[in-house]
Amino acid sequence: MATSQECRSALDRLAESLAGANGDVRGAADLDRSLSCHITDLDITFTGRLRRGTIEVDEAVQDGAPANRAQIRLAMAGDDLVALVQGRLNFAAAWGSGRVRFEAAFLDLLRLRSLL
Template identity: 70%
Template sequence: MATTEECRSALDRLSDNLAQANGDVRGAAALDRSLSCHITDLDLTFTGRLDDGRIVVLDTLPGPPLGKAQIRLAMKSDDLVAMVNGELNFAKAWASGRVRLEAAFRDLLRLRTLL
């Protein structure tokens, strides 16, 4: 199981990767939406925003998300770290239920480019 610090570092690296992306990936990530990432095995939630292609983490809270962010992710800590390190394919993890992604239909259509 990854630590809280490793998960936070993974989100920072993901943010850097999105910010450096080009083309369709950059366009898909260029949303301004509230965001939550619930790490199920640590039972904590990172909350923040997806803002112009960057993930801005504003808080880390115990338990599941208190409010309903516009983009909601849920996964185990090791899966987050593995995805950011390129060891786990997001689309396969999502299709198998290892990662949950919830968002409005229009946002899902834009985010599918990231898969």
């Protein structure tokens, strides 16, 4: 089972990848939205923003929901987050099978589809 530090590192690596992306991927991530990633097996939620094509993680909330509901919400096990960032797990397949939950407004889903 991945630790909270490994999950935070995975989010940092994802942010670096997005920041270095070009073209459609960079354009799709060029939003300004609040973001949360709930790690189900650790009961920890990382919160931050998807802004200027990257992820800025602000804090981690242990044992409970963050004070504000994020506009883009992800939920998954820690091992799945690490596997997604490392490219060992396909996001669409994980989402389709229920291993990953992804919630956002319909227009945001359309815009982010190239990232998936």
